[in-house]
Amino acid sequence: MKRIFMDNASTTKVDPEVLNTMLPYFTEYYGNPSSIHAFGREARKAVDTARTNIADLISAKDDEIIFTAGGTESDNLAIKGISYLNKEKRTTKGPHIITSTIEHPGVLETCRHLETQGYQVKYLPVDTDGIIDLMDLRKSISKNTFLITIMFANNEIGTIQPIEEIGKISHEHDIIFHTDAVQAVAKLPIDVKKQHIDLLSLSSHKLHGPKGVGALYIRNGVKVQPIIHGGGHEKGIRSSTLNVPGIVGLGKACDLAEKRMTKDIPYMKTLRDLLIKNTLQIEESYLNGHPKKRLVNNAHFRFTGIEGESLLLGLDEQGIATSTGSACSSQKLQASHVLLAIGLDPVQAHGSLRLSLGRGNTKEEVNYVSKIIPQVVEKLRMMSPLWNR
Ligand SMILES: Cc1ncc(COP(=O)(O)O)c(C=O)c1O
Incomplete structure (x- = not known):
């Protein structure tokens, strides 16, 4: 895989x-x-x-x-x-x-x-x-x-x-x-x-x-x-x-970094924007954080009706490494202090996922991830008591 x-x-x-x-x-x-x-x-x-x-x-x-x-x-x-x-x-x-x-x-x-x-x-x-x-x-x-x-x-x-x-x-x-x-x-x-x-x-x-x-x-x-x-x-x-x-x-x-920045920054930004555009096609998906004043490699989403941890594990099964928050707090079960501070309720905060790109990621990888996320989200929503469509 x-x-x-x-x-x-x-x-x-x-x-x-x-x-x-x-x-x-x-x-x-x-x-x-x-x-x-x-x-x-x-x-x-x-x-x-x-x-x-x-x-x-x-x-x-x-x-x-x-x-x-x-x-x-x-x-x-x-x-x-x-x-x-x-x-x-x-x-x-x-x-x-x-x-x-x-x-x-x-x-x-x-x-x-x-x-x-x-x-x-x-x-x-x-x-x-x-x-x-x-x-x-x-x-x-x-x-x-x-x-x-x-x-x-x-x-x-x-x-x-x-x-x-x-x-x-x-x-x-x-x-x-x-x-x-x-x-x-x-x-x-x-x-x-x-x-x-x-x-x-x-x-x-x-x-x-x-x-x-x-x-x-x-x-x-x-x-x-x-x-x-x-x-x-x-x-x-x-x-x-x-x-x-x-x-x-x-x-x-x-x-x-200094030598590569003028190339790496627009490169990661293009990938990030593609990832955001693709992921927001999912019903009831939202971007956390500022739409423009954000790091060129950061895409942070929340999805109604599912738990970020389950999504992370579902993606991991498909070979995709993501995070629900900072690496330091991901083993704690409390909702992220950052997501609570931007006004999310604990359920919304627990439904969040961070994808952070690097200069080694490719457009093909972004397209692959953009294909897998909706599949995992749909599978989880089918089992979710919080998703009643
Ligand atoms: C904003 C910020 N500050 C500090 C740290 C801690 O850095 P280190 O892992 O080198 O101690 C991190 C690591 O995740 C970070 O993201």
């Missing part, structure tokens, strides 16, 4: 070029980049190249990139790192941190943890497309707000936030602006200076790099307190021996 991967928002295939670039750093150039001998210098050189590649992709400077073990760690470092430096604000009236209700758990759970430490957090609601209201943001700011953290694009419904405007508002009020751009990097152009971003989280495995490595962009001049203490690596902000092969892979993935 042909297997089709349409779950690229959960992770992506490591690009063969990325893998080939990484391999010598396991067996040949395995030095510790902190060592001053030749082995160490080779490793250091490779890490520096990766840093440049990442910085270039988001229009940052090399010395503004800190390596981490992934998007979740970058989120934690950004949010805790800023909050710990503003500890005294805990005794003042907040909100100290402003975020949104549809953030990834890497942000949401970090904010909830900080609430237990005395920080006050405002969770901004979103509209039915998943976009925050800028007036609402302005009104929520207090003189004690020190951090705004709003994701660039949502991992479930693909909605893109007005990042540049949020950045501008943050800076008008001298507030640090962090964005979780894990899903956005390589899917749209990012310019941290133009978009007024102070901190940006990214993760390698979402852009055809290896898992377990990521980076945090920290604008020069912005101070972040470390959350991992040790040997003082990464300017003392993130101790631990650098994961050289992983970092080399992330760097190569960013280099490839």
Whole structure:
């Protein structure tokens, strides 16, 4: 059976070029980049190249990139790192941190943890497309707000936030602006200076790099307190021996993304639009998320009368890999917090399915998937007590 991967928002295939670039750093150039001998210098050189590649992709400077073990760690470092430096604000009236209700758990759970430490957090609601209201943001700011953290694009419904405007508002009020751009990097152009971003989280495995490595962009001049203490690596902000092969892979993935983006973005958008057009032919099927302001690779649907999990399993039987939400929450039975936040009721939320494309998907695959989805939907509806046609 042909297997089709349409779950690229959960992770992506490591690009063969990325893998080939990484391999010598396991067996040949395995030095510790902190060592001053030749082995160490080779490793250091490779890490520096990766840093440049990442910085270039988001229009940052090399010395503004800190390596981490992934998007979740970058989120934690950004949010805790800023909050710990503003500890005294805990005794003042907040909100100290402003975020949104549809953030990834890497942000949401970090904010909830900080609430237990005395920080006050405002969770901004979103509209039915998943976009925050800028007036609402302005009104929520207090003189004690020190951090705004709003994701660039949502991992479930693909909605893109007005990042540049949020950045501008943050800076008008001298507030640090962090964005979780894990899903956005390589899917749209990012310019941290133009978009007024102070901190940006990214993760390698979402852009055809290896898992377990990521980076945090920290604008020069912005101070972040470390959350991992040790040997003082990464300017003392993130101790631990650098994961050289992983970092080399992330760097190569960013280099490839930068070179390919002008081709890959319109390519994925065409496939996405075809998938959406075909799928919405199904009776009582709906698109979740903003119709236009959405990631080029994201198609998120709901179907009346059926359960997303059953649809996912039905498609899996046909060799098609999809998701009902974020990979992190898909083993929980609760309805997605994102879908509830855009106003769906729990039954509608449970009837949702995410298909996320990658640059390796083809038009033939989209056409095949578009043929199979209606068959599985029909089969499930025939058995569904919620579908009484
Ligand atoms: C928006 C967003 N933020 C953070 C993460 C976490 O990244 P990582 O898996 O590298 O920890 C993900 C992963 O799904 C994500 O989609």
